[in-house]
Amino acid sequence: MTNKYTRYDKPALASNLFLSGGRVVDPRTGIDQILNLHIRDGVISGTPDKAPPEADIIDLRGHWITPGWFDLHVHLREPGKEVAETIASGCQAAMNGGFTGIACMPNTQPALDDAAIVNWVRDQGRTFPIDVNVIAAVTRGREGKELVEMSEIVEAGVRAFSDDGNPVKSTSVLLHAVEYANMLGARIFEHAEDTYLADGGSMNESEWSTRLGISGIPTISEAIDVARCVLIAEYTGGAIHICHVSARESVDLIRQAKKKGLRITGEVCPHHLLLTDEHCKSFDTNFKMNPPLRSEADRRACWDAFLDGTLEVYCTDHAPHSWEDKTQEFDIAPFGIVGLETSMGLALTHFLSKGMSLPTLLERAVYSPREILAQELPAIRSGATANLTIIDPNHRWTVNPEEFKSLSRNTPFAGWELTGRSRGVINRGYALIQAF
Ligand SMILES: [Zn+2]
Structure with a gap:
């Protein structure tokens, strides 16, 4: 060769x-x-x-x-923090990890909140075998106040909006965003978190957070926002995608919503399927992400939901941070871990051996993410x-x-x-x- x-x-x-x-x-x-x-x-x-x-x-x-794999939740750091990741380096990481498509989140500096910058980001990926999809911000500057020009951004080919990194705090703004996105054939991706409950936390609130003396983030801080999204989806008929589900209460709410026929979808990351909050005892900040690693009961609930399709998307929440940023103390270091280059190996090693079939894994990693973004399916x-x-x-x-x-x-x-x-x-x- x-x-x-x-x-x-x-x-x-x-x-x-x-x-x-x-x-x-x-x-x-x-x-x-x-x-x-x-x-x-x-x-x-x-x-x-x-x-x-x-x-x-x-x-x-x-x-x-197989048809090309797709990662629905990726943070590239360009523009703004190119020392941690550029669009080109992120594309190369995706290539190395076996992906042919990614969706990148808008929490760059500046935020991806208008059609021009969305087009610019996609253009940076044009010489790679990667379809770079953009999830645009819900609100200008991700400030949670004023909706972006959704129709212009949808015209540019975007089908998803998120203020990920943050929830859309105002329920009024979120409701209008879901209604407007629905009219345009798009959906909102919610980073589900009640920031009042999560404020100041660095790991799951549990026996381990008490033992380690680290402030906790309770599971219900996620689930309360999931409940809000379920109610809004029911009220509006709109579609909401729940990002990086980590808590068993969230899983229950999503399962019930799906039974009712509501347009709620959900994703899960390898770390929430394979690790628990006990890992934080090393104080290694590579176990610090948001939502945090949860208990064994939460991990199992996520796995069951991943198997039965309640959580239909496997994604990484690839969140690059520089060595300088991550080597700070546990409660100061930023949330997030990289994932593009380990996701497939973890899935092949740990999911196929535990009762997930290859066709089901491909549903989660190839088809569902593209369906949620209304992208053409590879055949x-x-x-x-x-x-x-x-x-x-x-x-x-x-x-x-x-x-x-x-x-x-x-x-x-x-x-x-x-x-x-x-x-x-x-x-x-x-x-x-x-x-x-
Ligand atoms: Zn997030």
Whole structure:
């Protein structure tokens, strides 16, 4: 194999590629079989037995080829904090993690709160195999007061608005935002938090916070806002997506709302599925994020909800912070951890072995996030854009933050031994195939 496809900074064109002998898994198209794929100018041109002339042959025996994975909750730090992450470095981290699409949150400086800046952000990602979607701010400057020009932003292709990092504190503003977004075919993503209850907290309020002497954030600070969102969704008929669900009370509310047929969706992050508040006893700030790591009962409730589809989206809440920021004391350090480059390995290692099927995982990581953003779903068939993630399910590796493409290293999963990782991504006419 040539190594021209290993470049992250300037990905090669997928002009004539023959992906040989991989297991193609596309649940929505109903495919699960060993197939050769020929890609011509970024499009799946067919499934020939032999490599067409001049094609670059990639031997993918023992690999899986799935529709491209999507991370619905990513913080890029550009504009404003490029030392922690740029749009380009975030795209490269996404490529390394096996994603072909991301949705980035608007809490940059300045905030992503008008059509011009939304277009600028998307444009920065144009030379990568990544669809950079923007979730625009709900309110100007994310100040919680005045709604952004939603119709102009929707015209620019955005289908989601969020003041993430913060909740939309004013219920009146939130109600109007949901109504207006609904008229435009968009939805609100709520960072569910009652800031009065959460104020000053750095970890889950629990036996552990008491023992460690760290101020706590109770689970109901999240659930109270989820309840508010459920009531607003019922009252308006609008759609609300609940970000990074962490509490069992929130899970119960979302499950009930779905039973009623309300347009409430929810996402869950790997750390809330795999870690608990006990990890904070190390005082390692890589275990500090918002919402915080919760109790074992909360973790289990999130896992059950993830399995049964109450929480239909698997996302990372990738939140890069510089070493200087994260090496402060636990109660001073900023909330957040990176996630793009560990998400898939954690899922393949820890979810598939615990009763989640590969098709279900793909529902959570490929289809649901795009449906929530009203984006076209990738399909593996002749004539379709090649939007693919290539996975080596048997590759054993150890998480080493020094190898991240992200500019930040703040992960709680350093040193974890994982089995399975992305081998490459193809999308938008570009290809990355890793050399390992
Ligand atoms: Zn958030």
